[in-house]
Amino acid sequence: MREISYRVALREAIAEEMERDDRVMIMGEEVGRYQGAYKVTEGLFDRFGERRVVDTPIAENGFAGIGVGAAMVGLRPIVEFMTWNFSAVAFDQILSNAAKVRQMSGGQFSCPIVFRGPNGSARQVGSQHSQSMDIFYAHVPGLKVLAPAFPRDAKGLLKAAIRDDNPICFLESETLYNLKGEVPDPSEGDLLVDIGKARVVREGADVTIVAWSRISVVAMQAAALLEKEGISAEVVDLRSLRPLDHETVLASVAKTHRAVVAHEGWPYGGVGAEVVDRIQRHAFDELDAPVLRVSGADVPMPYNAKLEQWCLPQPETIAAACKKVLYVD
Amino acid sequence: MAKILDMPKLSPTMEEGQLATWHKKEGDTIGIDDLLAEVETDKATMEFRSFDKGTLLKILAPAGSSVVLGQPVAILGSPGEDTSKLEEEARARAGKGAAPAKTDGGAKAEAQGQAQGQAQAQGQAQAHAQAQAQAQGQVVAKEVEPPIVAESVGAGGRVKASPYVRKLAREQGFDLRRVRGSGPHGRIVSRDLEGAPKGAVGVAAGPPARRPTAPGELAQPQSVPLSMMRKTIARRLTESKQTVPHFYLTVDLDAEALVELRERVNADLAALTEKGAGKDEKPEKVSLNDLLVKACAICLRRVPQTNAQFTPDAILYHQRVDISVAVAVDDGLVTPIVRDADRKSVREISAEVRDLAARARSKKLKPEEMMNGTFSISNLGMYGIDEFAAVINPPEGAILAIGQARREPVVRGDQVVPGWKIACTLSCDHRVVDGAVGATFLRELRSLVEHPTRILL
Numbered sequence: 001m002r003e004i005s006y007r008v009a010l011r012e013a014i015a016e017e018m019e020r021d022d023r024v025m026i027m028g029e030e031v032g033r034y035q036g037a038y039k040v041t042e043g044l045f046d047r048f049g050e051r052r053v054v055d056t057p058i059a060e061n062g063f064a065g066i067g068v069g070a071a072m073v074g075l076r077p078i079v080e081f082m083t084w085n086f087s088a089v090a091f092d093q094i095l096s097n098a099a100k101v102r103q104m105s106g107g108q109f110s111c112p113i114v115f116r117g118p119n120g121s122a123r124q125v126g127s128q129h130s131q132s133m134d135i136f137y138a139h140v141p142g143l144k145v146l147a148p149a150f151p152r153d154a155k156g157l158l159k160a161a162i163r164d165d166n167p168i169c170f171l172e173s174e175t176l177y178n179l180k181g182e183v184p185d186p187s188e189g190d191l192l193v194d195i196g197k198a199r200v201v202r203e204g205a206d207v208t209i210v211a212w213s214r215i216s217v218v219a220m221q222a223a224a225l226l227e228k229e230g231i232s233a234e235v236v237d238l239r240s241l242r243p244l245d246h247e248t249v250l251a252s253v254a255k256t257h258r259a260v261v262a263h264e265g266w267p268y269g270g271v272g273a274e275v276v277d278r279i280q281r282h283a284f285d286e287l288d289a290p291v292l293r294v295s296g297a298d299v300p301m302p303y304n305a306k307l308e309q310w311c312l313p314q315p316e317t318i319a320a321a322c323k324k325v326l327y328v329d
Numbered sequence: 330m331a332k333i334l335d336m337p338k339l340s341p342t343m344e345e346g347q348l349a350t351w352h353k354k355e356g357d358t359i360g361i362d363d364l365l366a367e368v369e370t371d372k373a374t375m376e377f378r379s380f381d382k383g384t385l386l387k388i389l390a391p392a393g394s395s396v397v398l399g400q401p402v403a404i405l406g407s408p409g410e411d412t413s414k415l416e417e418e419a420r421a422r423a424g425k426g427a428a429p430a431k432t433d434g435g436a437k438a439e440a441q442g443q444a445q446g447q448a449q450a451q452g453q454a455q456a457h458a459q460a461q462a463q464a465q466g467q468v469v470a471k472e473v474e475p476p477i478v479a480e481s482v483g484a485g486g487r488v489k490a491s492p493y494v495r496k497l498a499r500e501q502g503f504d505l506r507r508v509r510g511s512g513p514h515g516r517i518v519s520r521d522l523e524g525a526p527k528g529a530v531g532v533a534a535g536p537p538a539r540r541p542t543a544p545g546e547l548a549q550p551q552s553v554p555l556s557m558m559r560k561t562i563a564r565r566l567t568e569s570k571q572t573v574p575h576f577y578l579t580v581d582l583d584a585e586a587l588v589e590l591r592e593r594v595n596a597d598l599a600a601l602t603e604k605g606a607g608k609d610e611k612p613e614k615v616s617l618n619d620l621l622v623k624a625c626a627i628c629l630r631r632v633p634q635t636n637a638q639f640t641p642d643a644i645l646y647h648q649r650v651d652i653s654v655a656v657a658v659d660d661g662l663v664t665p666i667v668r669d670a671d672r673k674s675v676r677e678i679s680a681e682v683r684d685l686a687a688r689a690r691s692k693k694l695k696p697e698e699m700m701n702g703t704f705s706i707s708n709l710g711m712y713g714i715d716e717f718a719a720v721i722n723p724p725e726g727a728i729l730a731i732g733q734a735r736r737e738p739v740v741r742g743d744q745v746v747p748g749w750k751i752a753c754t755l756s757c758d759h760r761v762v763d764g765a766v767g768a769t770f771l772r773e774l775r776s777l778v779e780h781p782t783r784i785l786l
Contacts, residue, residue, distance in 0.1 A: 257493045257519060285496040288519045327512050
């Protein structure tokens with residue numbers, strides 16, 4: 001099968017959906033003439049024109065609100081945040097408008113919008129630009145939150161998100177954009193991935209690692225390290241944080257009896273804590289050890305390159321947690 | 330500040346250790362790397378040295394006691410420091426002083442709770458029956474034998490076990506009070522259930538077996554607790570005989586030439602020693618066994634199928650010829666290994682076997698010197714045994730049992746003359762070594778023994 005990057009996978013998803021449905025449009029900072037801050041939207045301005053690929057001023061609260069309004073009256077906007085860190089400025093539009101309007105209008109309005117952009121750390125972009133915003137949005141009923149790790153899932157989920165009638169937060173990662181992976185050729189038909197389904201990306205017998213977004217890739221590296229020591233780790237990539245597919249997680253834990261949840265965000269609360277809660281609640285009798293979390297450090301991200309890496313889950317730290325739940329070392 | 334010293338892991342496979350000798354007593358000053366005690370492990374007697382300095386305040390495990398890995402053996406601290414808190418902690422960890430009767434109540438309540446929690450739709454009656462059986466079983470067990478309290482039973486009698494272990498115990502009837510927990514704070518985790526007693530439910534099914542008490546029936550036998558080595562021998566050889574399909578091939582070799590060769594070689598070695606320095610030096614001697622070890626090494630190269638081991642997915646043909654040599658020691662036997670025996674001269678093998686045997690008897694072999702042999706030799710010739718069959722030393726594929734060299738009438742041409750014979754029996758794991766293969770090995774061995782200069786070439 002052909003291999004393309006995560007970045008190209010996203011671009012194909014947007015282009016195919018814009019081709020398929022002329023209500024789909026994209027707006028954000030630098031998405032048009034500059035071809036995208038991270039080149040996800042490269043070529044779209046020339047192909048679809050300035051009415052459907054709209055450059056906005058640096059005003060997230062404003063263009064997120066325009067997007068919500070446009071969605072309420074019939075368009076299917078994609079709003080790109082240059083990074084999810086900037087969505088903090090637009091938080092009220094997402095929290096109080098996008099997530100609420102369908103319920104508060106008794107179904108008279110829906111809000112089919114996709115907010116997307118890179119989330120979490122990159123490489124030395126400072127503490128205000130390195131935050132994992134996962135939990136702020138996964139916390140909110142009325143939103144769907146997706147965080148794929150691999151190009152195929154990124155394409156299939158983004159296409160599904162654009163077609164979904166609910167507001168969706170689509171979390172990418174700057175350090176995933178160049179990750180290559182197998183993605184079927186568009187000639188083989190529409191690639192759609194179900195929202196709300198986790199995927200076992202590596203089978204194993206001894207311990208389950210639950211992760212999402214970039215950390216799923218790190219978890220795969222951890223599993224490779226463990227394999228050298230004769231430990232067989234299963235990796236469950238959540239892909240979707242809300243709705244959260246705990247059935248897939250529980251089935252894996254019922255097999256391995258031990259789990260480690262790894263993610264980039266801070267340890268206090270968070271999606272990881274939610275996953276751990278579901279495991280202990282629904283799979284209590286399957287657990288041979290307390291579920292452990294490997295998270296980002298509980299500090300604003302340092303700028304220093306070495307400190308930054310120290311603050312993030314690494315293959316070694318995930319492997320060490322796996323050994324701990326296996327009571328080895 | 331005072332701290333508890335735990336039983337350290339002194340060999341890769343060690344699970345518990347027996348304190349053979351304490352080299353320090355309470356009140357002694359301890360320096361870093363001081364020898365605290367000698368510990369008998371499953372492999373050998375190992376030195377237990379201190380990582381810290383301080384004063385040995387309390388010995389928790391006296392000489393002769395067995396202690397599971399990670400359990401307390403002593404308290405180290407500053408002179409005069411109060412150790413009562415740590416002793417209490419050590420006791421709690423070792424599970425002493427717990428009230429085992431409570432465990433029954435706890436198990437019963439838990440079992441009933443489980444039964445009540447079951448869905449009404451199905452299996453409620455069955456679950457009740459199981460819960461009752463379980464509770465009764467434990468009560469009955471308490472009547473017939475003193476409760477065995479494992480480390481995992483904490484103060485108040487609650488058994489510390491993972492939820493998964495509790496589920497398995499409910500389903501399969503493990504008696505968790507009799508399982509040693511290897512997890513943190515003595516928690517029983519799933520790996521501890523391998524081979525654990527499945528008492529509770531089974532006992533409830535029938536009446537308890539009473540010990541016969543007819544007068545004059547049997548004098549009280551002397552009970553000697555199993556040493557670590559005895560446990561290892563029992564476990565490994567039972568496993569071998571029960572799981573490895575053995576078959577046996579015996580040859581009675583004409584050893585005339587081998588005996589003569591040995592005499593010639595030893596005469597030459599004696600002459601060499603005389604010429605050399607030091608009158609005190611004993612002349613070096615090679616034994617028939619040394620020659621046979623080398624002969625086997627050559628045969629294993631020629632018939633690599635006998636230098637192999639069975640695994641469920643594949644036969645592993647070993648690249649090296651590492652021969653385990655059985656050595657009898659005081660309370661059992663060990664099998665130190667002559668590595669690369671095919672590449673060593675008979676003199677080298679001879680010196681190495683002598684060194685390994687001497688260190689085996691003084692229990693100074695390192696665990697790695699007894700691990701991963703590819704073939705074994707057992708020789709009972711020095712005890713006057715003519716012929717015997719040995720148990721395969723797993724996971725090896727074969728073992729050669731060698732009897733004594735016998736002075737016997739043999740037929741040479743048309744004459745009956747005095748000769749030498751040695752009987753050898755090859756025990757083979759039929760999963761790896763078929764009859765014809767084992768026979769080929771012995772044919773090669775016969776040709777070497779009958780033309781023994783080829784052993785030296």
